[in-house]
Amino acid sequence: MAATTHTVHSAGPVAGSRSFLDRLRDGDELARLITFVFAATTVLITCLLVFELWTGSAASRHKFGLNFFFTRVWDPNSGDFGALPFIYGTLVTAAVSLVIAVPLGIGAAIFLAELAPARVSDTLQFFIDLLAAVPSVIYGLLGVFIVIPMMREYIQPALNNTLGFLPFFSGPAYGIGFLTAGIVLAIMVIPYIISVSREVLLSVPRDQREAALALGSTRWESTWKVVVPFARTGIMGSIFLALARALGETMAVTMVIGNTPNISASLFSPGYSIAAVIANEFTEATGDLYLQALIELGLVLFLLTFILNGLARILIVATSQRSGGGH
Amino acid sequence: MLRRFSALLVVALATAVSLYSQGNLLINGAGATFPYPVYSKWFDEYHKAHSNIQINYQSVGSGAGIKQVTEGTVDFGASDGPMNDEQMKGYQDKHGSPILHFPTVLGAAVPTYNIPGVSATLNFTPEALAGIFLGRVTKWNDPLIASANKGVNLPAKDIVVVHRSDGSGTTYIWTDYLSKVSDDWKNKVGKGTSINWPVGLGGKGSEGVTGLVKQTPNSMAYVELTYAAQNNIPYGTVKNSSGTFVKADLASVSAAAASAAKDMPADFRVSITNGSGKTAYPISSFTWLLIPSKFSDASKRDALKDFLKWALGDGQGLVEPLSYAKLPKDVVAKELKQIGQIQ
Numbered sequence: 255m256a257a258t259t260h261t262v263h264s265a266g267p268v269a270g271s272r273s274f275l276d277r278l279r280d281g282d283e284l285a286r287l288i289t290f291v292f293a294a295t296t297v298l299i300t301c302l303l304v305f306e307l308w309t310g311s312a313a314s315r316h317k318f319g320l321n322f323f324f325t326r327v328w329d330p331n332s333g334d335f336g337a338l339p340f341i342y343g344t345l346v347t348a349a350v351s352l353v354i355a356v357p358l359g360i361g362a363a364i365f366l367a368e369l370a371p372a373r374v375s376d377t378l379q380f381f382i383d384l385l386a387a388v389p390s391v392i393y394g395l396l397g398v399f400i401v402i403p404m405m406r407e408y409i410q411p412a413l414n415n416t417l418g419f420l421p422f423f424s425g426p427a428y429g430i431g432f433l434t435a436g437i438v439l440a441i442m443v444i445p446y447i448i449s450v451s452r453e454v455l456l457s458v459p460r461d462q463r464e465a466a467l468a469l470g471s472t473r474w475e476s477t478w479k480v481v482v483p484f485a486r487t488g489i490m491g492s493i494f495l496a497l498a499r500a501l502g503e504t505m506a507v508t509m510v511i512g513n514t515p516n517i518s519a520s521l522f523s524p525g526y527s528i529a530a531v532i533a534n535e536f537t538e539a540t541g542d543l544y545l546q547a548l549i550e551l552g553l554v555l556f557l558l559t560f561i562l563n564g565l566a567r568i569l570i571v572a573t574s575q576r577s578g579g580g581h
Numbered sequence: 582m583l584r585r586f587s588a589l590l591v592v593a594l595a596t597a598v599s600l601y602s603q604g605n606l607l608i609n610g611a612g613a614t615f616p617y618p619v620y621s622k623w624f625d626e627y628h629k630a631h632s633n634i635q636i637n638y639q640s641v642g643s644g645a646g647i648k649q650v651t652e653g654t655v656d657f658g659a660s661d662g663p664m665n666d667e668q669m670k671g672y673q674d675k676h677g678s679p680i681l682h683f684p685t686v687l688g689a690a691v692p693t694y695n696i697p698g699v700s701a702t703l704n705f706t707p708e709a710l711a712g713i714f715l716g717r718v719t720k721w722n723d724p725l726i727a728s729a730n731k732g733v734n735l736p737a738k739d740i741v742v743v744h745r746s747d748g749s750g751t752t753y754i755w756t757d758y759l760s761k762v763s764d765d766w767k768n769k770v771g772k773g774t775s776i777n778w779p780v781g782l783g784g785k786g787s788e789g790v791t792g793l794v795k796q797t798p799n800s801m802a803y804v805e806l807t808y809a810a811q812n813n814i815p816y817g818t819v820k821n822s823s824g825t826f827v828k829a830d831l832a833s834v835s836a837a838a839a840s841a842a843k844d845m846p847a848d849f850r851v852s853i854t855n856g857s858g859k860t861a862y863p864i865s866s867f868t869w870l871l872i873p874s875k876f877s878d879a880s881k882r883d884a885l886k887d888f889l890k891w892a893l894g895d896g897q898g899l900v901e902p903l904s905y906a907k908l909p910k911d912v913v914a915k916e917l918k919q920i921g922q923i924q
Binding site: 327328329330331332398402403406426428429430508509512513514524526530533534535536537538539540 | 793
């Protein structure tokens with residue numbers, strides 16, 4: 255396979271016929287080696303990370319075993335540690351954020367890529383990129399001073415009055431909790447979905463649109479039935495980028511989630527996430543077991559991200575095979 | 582991306598600073614965040630008087646301070662709670678010599694609250710505080726609260742308890758006190774910088790807790806006295822072991838230390854919460870510098886000894902403007918003796 259790519263790229267004699275030193279002198283081989291090292295570094299760092307998390311949590315893994323995943327208690331004083339409330343909080347807030355951010359983000363991306371005039375699209379894109387670069391503590395402050403009071407005074411009572419028969423929208427309205435954290439996360443990840451999806455939509459070949467229009471479809475039909483399905487793989491990619499950010503977000507979440515290890519169907523109730531508890535308790539963690547339990551939480555978060563990313567890959571492969579289009 | 586860039590910037594700055602300070606003596610310390618304002622003032626003033634000595638302090642938290650000084654990655658540590666016997670032994674085993682505790686200043690934790698329509702200063706009994714934080718006293722008009730606040734119209738509303746979510750010396754002082762006044766608290770919850778709270782919402786940092794209290798009607802929390810004083814946050818009184826309701830201020834916190842000075846243990850590892858003394862504020866505590874008793878570097882040793890003498894003398898004059906309470910004279914005298922043990 256390597257040989258075929260070389261013959262394609264080198265215009266001169268067949269690459270395989272030249273000596274290694276020749277190629278090295280050309281710079282091709284050197285560039286290949288250097289960039290290979292760069293690429294390998296990312297794998298190496300990931301491996302080191304897992305290794306460190308694995309060895310750093312040995313005593314905790316030993317003591318709690320698989321129970322670590324199913325225990326609801328987190329008590330540094332008695333030395334009982336369980337990850338379940340944190341796993342729950344991480345997944346619930348990420349899910350809430352995606353439920354809000356995916357339709358908004360993709361809708362905005364379709365408008366920017368397909369429907370808006372180029373000048374409007376570029377101007378808006380500038381602001382969206384700006385949003386993506388805002389540090390998360392700023393979003394946290396936004397959450398504390400704007401979202402929390404709004405949630406407590408208006409949104410939570412309104413939801414409770416209309417949809418209160420559902421377990422998700424019952425209970426006292428503190429303003430903080432799973433729903434608030436999910437909303438703040440949604441605000442944070444929408445720029446990612448818009449930016450990436452817009453680029454993907456813009457890169458759909460013109461012929462695809464023209465063919466659809468030539469067959470008599472309306473502009474919206476060509477967008478929704480041809481362009482978006484063509485770009486589906488890339489749009490999925492943007493969603494998983496957003497998911498990864500939502501899972502790992504620390505600062506903004508801890509400022510609005512209520513920091514209480516709690517499992518409750520109500521989205522109004524306070525909760526906790528893995529990243530938030532690590533950030534909160536790591537500096538003051540005394541005692542080996544406590545510290546190791548926190549490191550094991552890091553391992554759990556890594557595992558969670560790994561599994562969800564794996565599922566995402568499978569999903570992408572499955573959908574692109576079924577449709578036969580895209581890539 | 583941004584984070585990675587800022588990390589690079591920090592490395593570059595650190596390199597620049599270390600290059601600049603070559604030829605000078607650099608002493609590194611790490612630990613408690615609570616006394617950070619007064620420590621940074623001290624190290625700055627001390628550096629002005631001794632330009633060749635630079636003391637660098639990272640406020641990474643008490644737990645990290647104990648860990649780093651035990652591992653020998655810093656020259657001294659600092660903590661809001663004394664090291665426990667296991668930690669003391671860990672240090673002794675690793676270094677072959679003990680670590681010394683030096684109380685530096687005093688702080689306190691105060692109960693703060695936000696009840697719409699109530700502007701009076703509330704009185705809290707130990708039973709009421711333990712009941713609220715255990716989740717047993719759930720309404721503001723509970724007899725346990727109301728009986729100590731005659732004439733205040735307390736609403737029949739649920740109390741929203743707020744606590745620190747990050748590990749903190751303030752939490753240690755608060756829970757140390759509750760452990761002393763309530764057996765239930767001691768047996769079911771215990772004391773520590775992070776604990777398994779029976780009820781309540783967690784706020785990150787003093788500012789997070791205060792923010793939640795300000796925004797949430799009928800809430801209550803604890804914050805450190807310095808933070809409450811500097812931000813004009815109203816707070817209530819607490820009934821001490823002599824039966825007097827005392828409002829925390831510099832005098833009542835110092836009084837708590839003075840009454841504890843009489844039976845101060847030789848290693849200064851003492852909790853002064855719920856102390857005796859008519860005017861003593863019961864939720865007060867020392868904060869400590871953790872100094873190795875043996876240094877391999879004589880110049881660092883001499884510099885730290887000199888700094889300690891200065892901090893216990895002139896340095897004490899700088900703490901009150903920052904809302905910390907001074908050490909009582911007898912404690913200072915005992916500490917000056919302990920400096921002689923540093924070799």
